[in-house]
Amino acid sequence: MIKAKNMMTKEVITISPNSSVLEASKLSTSKSVSSLIVLEANKPVAVVSERDIIKAVLSKKTKVRDIMNKNFLTISPNTTFYEITRTLREKNIKRFPVVDGNKLIGIITETDIVEATRDFTRLHQIIQDAILAIFGIATAFFLFYFSPLRAAVFG
């Protein structure tokens, strides 16, 4: 079973609540990430997405503290793939900081989930094809074994 620790992005880009919105925008474009984690005393307290930055500029707010989004869910490294996809679909939460004890060790975003879903789908298809192939060969063998053709060929 795929777990959070196998699908997470290990390099998390963090920012302090006292930073400016401009710094946040520079950080997320230079590191090409769609969300930043706000750390306070080494604990994740909020997330900042591209949308939050756009909203900040519209409302003329300049501090990360004023725009950060506290509606997020931390998960443990052992959370399973199915639990994560279910939460994504049901609660419409798209970013999951992965926390081991109190330590931030990674982040799972929608992109990570989509990539894992693709790998999973591919694996499903391969298993499916393998089962079909085994059944096909077994059936062909049995039919041949019981048929008069065998006697004709091997005497």
Next chain:
Amino acid sequence: MARVSRIMLADVPTLKKEAKIEEAAKLLSKTENGCVIIVDDNRPVGIVTELDLVRKIATGRMNMKSRLSEIMTSPVVCMTPDMKLDEALKMIDTKRFRKYPVIGNGTLVGLVTKNDIVHAISDNVRLHRAIQNIVLILFVVFELFVFLLYKPLINYLGA
């Protein structure tokens, strides 16, 4: 295999080429799609994503009153409603964008994202697997039946 038209979003946020950046920012902060399609006479000519806007903000020279055409990606890669999902995914892998306007008869009819396509294919494969399992079980039962009856059948037919 399902087609793009089944999973596309019909309600697409659009703006004219002459619109200001401010209007796009407002639209983006209100909707969940993460992009605005720029249309000219209902034909998509460009796209502005949240990322494009944040990039502009990061330069520190953001002017809310400037034209949207300054930051839009143009031309934009489009899909058609009758495209199959696996074809769509192949296209995404080569173009590497995340959002694609859908064009039918030369006009904008919808929007699809990479995420929607991957999830739809995954659901599809799961359904197929369930059907295949049922077929396999029926097949095995049938085979057992045939093998058990094979010799008596041959004898009966006088072979």
